[in-house]
Each structure stands twice: as structure tokens, then as C-alpha cells.
Amino acid sequence: MRGKLELLSLLQLLEDEIMALTHGSQACGGGYNLLRTKLDELCEFMVRDETIRQWKVWGRDKEIQNQAERLREASLEALCNVEKYVSQSISLEEWGASPYLNHLFHSVKGEWQSFGMDGRSKLLFIGAGALPISVLTFAKEFGSTALGIDIDPATVGLANRAAKACGLETLVRFSDEKLSGLAFRREATHIMIASLVKNKHEVLKQLKETTRDDVEIMVRFGNGVKSIFNYPFEYGLTRDWLPVQIIESNPIYDTVILHKSASQVGKAVLA
Incomplete structure (x- = not known):
């Protein structure tokens, strides 16, 4: 059960942080670099051996699935906002190091x-x-x-x-x-x-x-x-x-x- 609670809390934390940065960037028109960095952290979290191991054990759990879905919706909304922001000013050669x-x-x-x-x-x-x-x-x-x-x-x-x-x-x-x-x-x-x-x-x-x-x-x-x-x-x-x-x-x-x-x-x- 400890492994499930650890994974659940990490998913919840990522969702909360992404949502807060998304709302903040929309409100003030800035902060997109911080949001992009947080999405990079999400990608890194997703491919970690420990995350993959925990998912194999708890990925079918209903609470984990529901939280993963909420995280996905938050991360995809954030990604769309970041892409809009980046697309306003860059050329093909300048598409960042994300x-x-x-x-x-x-x-x-x-x-x-x-x-x-x-x-x-x-x-x-x-x-x-x-x-x-x-x-x-x-x-x-x-x-x-x-x-x-x-x-x-x-x-x-x-x-x-x-x-x-x-x-x-x-x-x-x-x-x-x-x-x-x-x-x-x-x-x-x-x-x-x-x-x-x-x-x-x-x-x-x-x-x-x-x-x-x-x-x-x-x-x-x-x-x-x-x-x-x-x-x-x-x-x-x-x-x-x-x-x-x-x-x-x-x-x-x-x-x-x-x-x-x-x-x-x-x-x-x-x-």
C-alpha cells in the first residue's frame, strides 16, 4: 500500500504544480518557461525506472487511473498553452532545447x-x-x-x-x-x-x-x-x-x- 500512496501522491503533486503554473501563466501572460520546465520534469518522471516499476504494480488500480487521467488533462492543456506561446516567436532553427x-x-x-x-x-x-x-x-x-x-x-x-x-x-x-x-x-x-x-x-x-x-x-x-x-x-x-x-x-x-x-x-x- 505504501507504494500505491507514494505513486498517487506524486501524480497529485505533478497535477497541482502544472495546474498552478498554467493558471499563473494565463493570468499574467508569462511564466511559460517555468511551465515548460515542469512538463519536461513530467516526461522525465514518466520514463524513470522506478515510475515504470510502480506503474506495473499499481497501474490498474482505479484511484491511480483516475489521478493519471486528471494529470493527463492538466498536462495536455499546459502543453497546448506552451506550444502557442513558443510558436509566436520562433523559427524552425530556434525551436529550443526542451x-x-x-x-x-x-x-x-x-x-x-x-x-x-x-x-x-x-x-x-x-x-x-x-x-x-x-x-x-x-x-x-x-x-x-x-x-x-x-x-x-x-x-x-x-x-x-x-x-x-x-x-x-x-x-x-x-x-x-x-x-x-x-x-x-x-x-x-x-x-x-x-x-x-x-x-x-x-x-x-x-x-x-x-x-x-x-x-x-x-x-x-x-x-x-x-x-x-x-x-x-x-x-x-x-x-x-x-x-x-x-x-x-x-x-x-x-x-x-x-x-x-x-x-x-x-x-x-x-x-
């Missing part, structure tokens, strides 16, 4: 290799955010067309500003269009779903009959202890998409690559 951003930046090239991307690829990124590293680095590397979507108009405005700052506005655009009415989803050869997208199964349901038969979908997610900073995803629950590769090399999130199942091939309405 462990989270570095993990994301360096993982992108490895993901491209697994994802089979090249200069002919067309990328749709769902849940791009205000600091769309993956989309911009893809366009810069391959010179290919990309579209990122996000539900927040303010986030979209900042993402388009970042694309212009990086000189990539002719290749990349960002939109708050709903996925259901997005024509580009029929053209995309590759689709990425961000770990911060909550309703991943609903997104896949929308994509199954309106995408190419050879489309490749990469889903970022975090199960187990990684769920304190990512929305989880049970990829074995869908019959319409088949997991062809699972990538667990990133310490912050995991990735699964999906192809259409045989039952869905030939059903797409692309007109």
Missing part, C-alpha cells in the same frame, strides 16, 4: 523511414497543434505537400504563421476544417494522428471509406504509464485497420502503423 520537443523532432526522421515517405508523399496530420514540428520538418525534408488540421482556430493561425516563418507556406497549410468535409483526405498517401487526439477510433472510422486503399496511417499514442501525457489507443479493437508495425523506441509515446484490412479495400469513395 526534452519533449527534442524527442519529437529527432523521432520524426525515424518515423519517416518506417512510414515509407518520399518526395511523392502527401501528408495529412490530424491534431497538428500550434508547434507543428512533424509537418514542417516533413515538408522541409521532402519538398512535399502537407496539410495539418486542428479544431482550434487560434492554433491554426499560429501554425500557419510558423509555416511562413520557415518559408514553407507554399507546401504546407493548416486548417480548422472538419475531417468529414476535408477533400484532401482522399488525396493523402500518409496520415498521422497525434497522440493528443482523444477520439482516435472515431477518426479512423471517418477515414476508412474516404481514403486511398494504399493509404498508410500512423497513430501516436501512450498506453500504460505513457498515458499520463498521451491519450491511449487500443489498436487491436478495430477490424477495419490492421497493425503492420509497432514502434516503441520513443520514450514519450508509442506509434503504430495501420493499413486497411482486406474487408475495407475497394470500398473507398474518392469522387
